[in-house]
Amino acid sequence: MHKAFRIAGDIGIEKNGKPFLDKKRVELLRAIHSTGSILSASKKMNISYQLAWTCIKEINSISPLPVVIRQRGGVNGGGASITNYGLTLIRNFLMIESKHRDCIADLENDMKSCFF
Numbered sequence: 001m002h003k004a005f006r007i008a009g010d011i012g013i014e015k016n017g018k019p020f021l022d023k024k025r026v027e028l029l030r031a032i033h034s035t036g037s038i039l040s041a042s043k044k045m046n047i048s049y050q051l052a053w054t055c056i057k058e059i060n061s062i063s064p065l066p067v068v069i070r071q072r073g074g075v076n077g078g079g080a081s082i083t084n085y086g087l088t089l090i091r092n093f094l095m096i097e098s099k100h101r102d103c104i105a106d107l108e109n110d111m112k113s114c115f116f
Contacts, residue, residue: 007107011100013093020062025055026093032056032068033082033090041080056080063089 012022019025024045031041042052056068067086071079082090 005108005111007104007111009100009104011093011097013096015062018058018062020059021089021093023097025059026090028052028055029059029067029082029086029090032080033087036079036081038068038070038080 010023013020028041028045028047031044032038035041035044038052038056039049042049045052056070059067063085065085066083067089069081069083071081
């Protein structure tokens with residue numbers, strides 16, 4: 001039995017040709033929010049700390065307001081937190097992603113008569 005055709009596509013938000021937010025970056029932000037740490041978030045996502053930190057620096061440099069605030073280690077240890085603006089970005093991205101999925105589903109319904 002042949003599988004049906006499907007439309008594939010992911011949402012990516014760019015500014016001046018530079019990647020800002022996509023599914024993986026939002027997943028990283030959510031992991032930082034839940035763990036309170038870039039290192040813990042990178043381990044949770046199975047990516048290197050260096051890659052996670054590079055993504056955070058890129059997001060913060062493109063954003064008009066800080067998204068992630070890092071606290072250096074010390075007696076109580078370091079950590080990271082997502083700003084209120086960052087939490088708003090996450091919510092808005094997830095809303096856009098949901099609308100995108102709905103649009104894809106509608107297009108796939110329209111496409112059924114075109115492809116067998």
